[in-house]
Structures are given as C-alpha cells and as structure tokens.
Amino acid sequence: MPVLGTLMLGLFSGLAEFFGKWLSKRLAVSTAAIAAAAALLVTLAAAITGLLSGIAGALPANSMVLTGLYVAVPANGPAVLSFCLAVDAACAAYRLGMSNLRLVAS
Numbered sequence: 001m002p003v004l005g006t007l008m009l010g011l012f013s014g015l016a017e018f019f020g021k022w023l024s025k026r027l028a029v030s031t032a033a034i035a036a037a038a039a040l041l042v043t044l045a046a047a048i049t050g051l052l053s054g055i056a057g058a059l060p061a062n063s064m065v066l067t068g069l070y071v072a073v074p075a076n077g078p079a080v081l082s083f084c085l086a087v088d089a090a091c092a093a094y095r096l097g098m099s100n101l102r103l104v105a106s
Helices: 002-058 063-072 077-105
Strands: none
Touching: 002 077
C-alpha cells in the first residue's frame, strides 16, 4: 500500500506541476500582450495629439482659420480621442479574453 500511495502522490503532484507551469506561461504571455497593446495605444494617442498641436502651430494666426480648426477638432478633442481609444482597447481585451476562454474550453 505505501508503494501505491507514493505512486498516486507522484502522479498527482506531477499533474499539478504541469498545469501550474502551463497556466503561468499563458498568464505571462497574456499579460505581456495586454501591456504591449496598452503601450501602443498610449503611443498612438500621444502621436495624434502631437500632430494636432503641430497643425495648430503651423496655421496662420488668423481668427477665421483657428475657428475653422476648432470646428473640425473641438477643444475637448484629445479627451474624446482618449475615450475612443480606451473603448477600443477594452473591446480588444474582451475579445482576447473570450478567445482565451474558447481555447481553454476546447
């Protein structure tokens, strides 16, 4: 009986170790993917904001031109852009989570 107990203990501990390593690798890869996507999203938002600021600085200081620019890009444009990008990131994270759930379930 002690041999059987040792065999069962070895089998279950090996199985638990395998699943632990597998889950930690998946979690690490998912976390790295989300961090990379967030970094790219922040870079995109900064680039767009910088481009808009560059356009505003390059235009002549005519009030009609600036009025036209604020019609095209309102004063709360960067906040709206950040909101839109955050919603896109949340949707991408949801899709990634759902695809991971489908992979685990199959």
